[in-house]
Amino acid sequence: MNRQQLIEQIKTKKSFLCVGLDTDLKKVPQHILNEEDPIFSFNKAIIDATAPYCVSYKPNLAFYEAFGVKGLMSFEKTVKYLKENYPHHFIIADAKRGDIGNTSAMYARTFFEEYDIDSLTVAPYMGEDSVTPFLGYEGHWVILLALTSNKGSLDFQMTTDEQGERLFEKVLKKSQQWGTKDNMIYVVGATQGRMFEDIRKLAPEHFLLVPGVGAQGGSLEEVCRYGMTSDCGLLVNSSRGIIYASTGSDFAEVAGQKAKELQEQMAVQLQSAGVI
Numbered sequence: 001m002n003r004q005q006l007i008e009q010i011k012t013k014k015s016f017l018c019v020g021l022d023t024d025l026k027k028v029p030q031h032i033l034n035e036e037d038p039i040f041s042f043n044k045a046i047i048d049a050t051a052p053y054c055v056s057y058k059p060n061l062a063f064y065e066a067f068g069v070k071g072l073m074s075f076e077k078t079v080k081y082l083k084e085n086y087p088h089h090f091i092i093a094d095a096k097r098g099d100i101g102n103t104s105a106m107y108a109r110t111f112f113e114e115y116d117i118d119s120l121t122v123a124p125y126m127g128e129d130s131v132t133p134f135l136g137y138e139g140h141w142v143i144l145l146a147l148t149s150n151k152g153s154l155d156f157q158m159t160t161d162e163q164g165e166r167l168f169e170k171v172l173k174k175s176q177q178w179g180t181k182d183n184m185i186y187v188v189g190a191t192q193g194r195m196f197e198d199i200r201k202l203a204p205e206h207f208l209l210v211p212g213v214g215a216q217g218g219s220l221e222e223v224c225r226y227g228m229t230s231d232c233g234l235l236v237n238s239s240r241g242i243i244y245a246s247t248g249s250d251f252a253e254v255a256g257q258k259a260k261e262l263q264e265q266m267a268v269q270l271q272s273a274g275v276i
């Protein structure tokens with residue numbers, strides 16, 4: 001999916017919601033565990049219930065790899081289900097990859113050729129040759145970690161050099177020599193609040209993937225106030241806040257309601273920013 005198509009989807013659906021498929025068998029309703037492929041069954045129900053309200057899905061690979069080959073098969077089935085039934089939803093593989101060049105090239109092959117997923121999260125800290133192998137795929141995106149939602153973002157990302165430049169700022173500047181707003185998105189945690197102002201000084205037009213609304217307590221309103229652009233420029237993720245809103249037999253219905261609530265708040269933000 002290219003940038004223009006993503007923007008069209010956001011405007012049509014009045015939503016920039018990304019539903020996180022962090023499927024944890026310890027948290028899914030009991031009856032799902034009787035299914036042949038419980039992870040896929042859970043995902044399918046969540047996807048069918050939330051698809052009208054979101055533009056994107058983000059399976060986090062950790063939740064699939066934790067179950068070895070079986071987990072990867074559930075991941076593959078989920079991606080295939082999305083592509084066949086909801087081809088206009090932007091798929092993010094949250095795998096936080098990145099290695100020396102030839103190894104990154106194999107990761108790129110996995111996600112962009114084998115699975116043909118729209119985008120992949122990548123860690124920037126091994127530098128240019130670890131990121132550029134992901135950038136040669138038309139219609140596919142690198143989502144580079146810039147300023148993450150966790151407390152540990154203070155440990156490295158917020159540290160400054162002698163000139164007072166913070167490490168996340170260096171990442172934003174340097175990486176724009178490798179990729180463009182048409183193939184690179186940055187991760188900025190919703191918990192970073194007003195820091196979106198600083199991010200926008202360096203990346204005024206890039207899309208931002210924003211995890212941290214919901215379970216981590218980030219504010220959608222604040223993210224929009226400081227981070228929204230005239231094209232929206234945001235994909236806001238919620239995983240646990242949607243998919244585990246109910247652990248009963250009504251889990252999918254309640255997930256749909258939660259996604260709808262977020263979509264309605266997003267429509268208000270898009271309208272007041274003049275995006276729609």
Ligand SMILES: O=c1ccn([C@@H]2O[C@H](COP(=O)(O)O)[C@@H](O)[C@H]2O)c(=O)[nH]1
Pocket residue numbers: 020022060094147148149150187188189211212213214215216237238239240241
């Ligand atoms: O800075 C980051 C980068 C990635 N994540 C991931 O996003 C989701 C958030 O899940 P919630 O349940 O909505 O908190 C999860 O997959 C994280 O690994 C992040 O939270 N922060």
